[in-house]
Amino acid sequence: MAERARLGVRRAAALLGSALAGALLIGVLFAPSPPLRAHPKRIEVRFWHMWTAEWKVVVDRIVERFNQSQDEYEVVALSVPASSADSKFLLAVVGGDPPDVMTQWNPVIPTWAESGMLTPLDELMSKEEWSTFERTAYPVAKKIGTYRGKLYGLAVGVNLWAAYYRIDALQEAGLDPERFPTSLEGLVAWGEKLDRFDAQGNLTRLGFLPSWLGLYAPMFGGGFYDWQKGQLTLDTDANRRALSFLVERRSRLGLDKVTRFDSAQNAGSGIEWPFMTGAYAIAADGQWRVEQLARYAPELRYGVAPIPPPQGGKEHAGWSSGNFMIVPRGAKQARGAWQFMKYWSGLENPERAAEFYTWGGWLPSFPAVAAAPAFQTYLQKYPQFRCFVELMPSENWETAAPVPYQVYLADREAAADQLASRGVLTPAAALAALEQQAREELVRRRRLGFAD
């Protein structure tokens, strides 16, 4: 009797389980899916980008504005994970189904353009648009997108670096924020006054630590590429002076001490930026930090100034990169993509586009956007941002060397910088090795039949 009752319970449980599973399956199969297209009758323009979180919200707002602005195209944005975006793009191009437009920030233009993967934008631009771009775009915006005389990338946000200083730290050390140093040597001297150590001699605050050869070499009159002659300039006097300067400051503090101190800092996301947490008193960083400081540390008193050049060096110089839009070969709606690009960049209507740049805290490619009322209002709200806008017209900003093996070269430059900073190689030996590696890569490529 008890056995029969147990079987009955089991059967009922099995029946109930099956019914629930069936209901779930029906629910999943017939559930209404969210519409992918808000305007299904328009021509779809597929747009890939790598922004996430708060940045994705901004991008979606710009896309929405574009879609509202006309009735021919509908841009459909897709956020692709940054770690795999490049390989996804490559496979999409090879598979014959690439997006129509993509925003990039990796140094990909020369390699991809050389492989025939990108559409030169001058093929999509009208004569007037090309002429406006040539005439008005900031020099650095042109450098970012140009390869072998053709424009492949339209910058929609230029990145520049400047010196952020904490007013509380300066005042505590008896330094006057109004008299910010005018030479790099002076800035390093300030940094030394701002360094703090614990009883064991470990760093507790870094005053100012210049690092990253790419950023400082142009200030010493160096850089990795001669744009006039069209050739690499790696193992040069200026680059050696720059790297020696960077290593010297690090060595004076103690390589091990700096390594340990730095390893505890998270330079990545906004709220953990060591400058914000007080671990750095002066830090060289990009313009996007202004927006982050306003959001995460609104009470912090700080200023921004151009990183001063060394004695006899170049003013308003350094490294620049940016977010730029590319159109792959094989894009089905290249025309629609171009409409979206000129809408966002401000090439079409600078006053309208100015608002987009303020949403993301981006630097525009055109002075007309920076002069627009919306952008000026933004500068009044965030006066620290003005420093970056004033740096934009300079010809002294360097970008990644436009050679077909740019990614390889960028990796080797970073390695040379790292080896010298860790004290494994002297600055001269690190740059000689870099020069040698670049030469060997060129020889290797020529043996495989490449022109350069």
Next chain:
Amino acid sequence: MERELSSSSNAPVSRKSSLRALGGELRRGLPGLAFISPWLFGFAVFTAGPFLTSIYLSFTRYNIVSAPRWVGVQNYAVLAGDPVFWHSLELTLLYALAAVPLAVLAGVGLSLLLNFEVRGIGFYRTIFFLPSIVPTVATTVVFVWVLNPQIGLVNSLLRAIGVTGPAWLKEPKWTFASLVMMALWGVGGSMVTYLAGLKDIPVHLYEAALLDGASALQRLRFVTLPMLTPVIFFNLVMSVIASFQYFTQAYMLLNQQAPEEATRFLAVYLFERAWRYLDMGYASAMAWVLFLVIALVTGVLFRTQKRWVHYG
């Protein structure tokens, strides 16, 4: 003559019958083949196809977008003079030499400990097995924190006893040591197979050894280890192959500013050449050299097994 005639007249008959037999075999095997056809299709398209194609690609210049261009043996010739390739091969070999024996020792040692029938042994076995099923990426992220020179767990513990720990993932020799240590973290997978091997050793061998007066150490030396050698050999071969393909942890650390001298393994350099520098032909040549090295080392291991592996 008659014999000749009969044999010649029988030949087509026997060929026919053997063909018929083959046809029958095929018919009988068809349902089985149909059942495994999804795997067969996947294997042909995603493994065998690319595998064979990569032989051809290794003799070409290929960036995945344009058609491959024949360059003869240039990729191999250039590879022979590529210092980064030789360095990455040396690093990979060193890693295999350091990590594989340690992993075998740790795996065997752990399985011996977990072979004792003590209270709660199932719990202990689970605890030691768990790390091996944690995704490699998650393990690496945790280790980046554990080995942080300033705020990491390891150096904090060392500091508590008055020792200043090294800058683990910032100095080449310590980075290499960290990678070897991380390999030991996942030793639970092979530990389970050693444990299964231990359970498989006939009890009468131990009884005989006890009757002969063998001590615990002698039973380990003359019974347990020899009987475990097939499992050790299996794990040795698999670990050697895996260490030559070592990628994820090293690639992640390389991207976290760890010294490249200790993280640019052969598989990492191969990936960079293929996907960062779009040099698929060159990367294919590297892959084939790697394949030959693995085949050679595995072959040598198989040759040595006669001397030390007991299948009794």
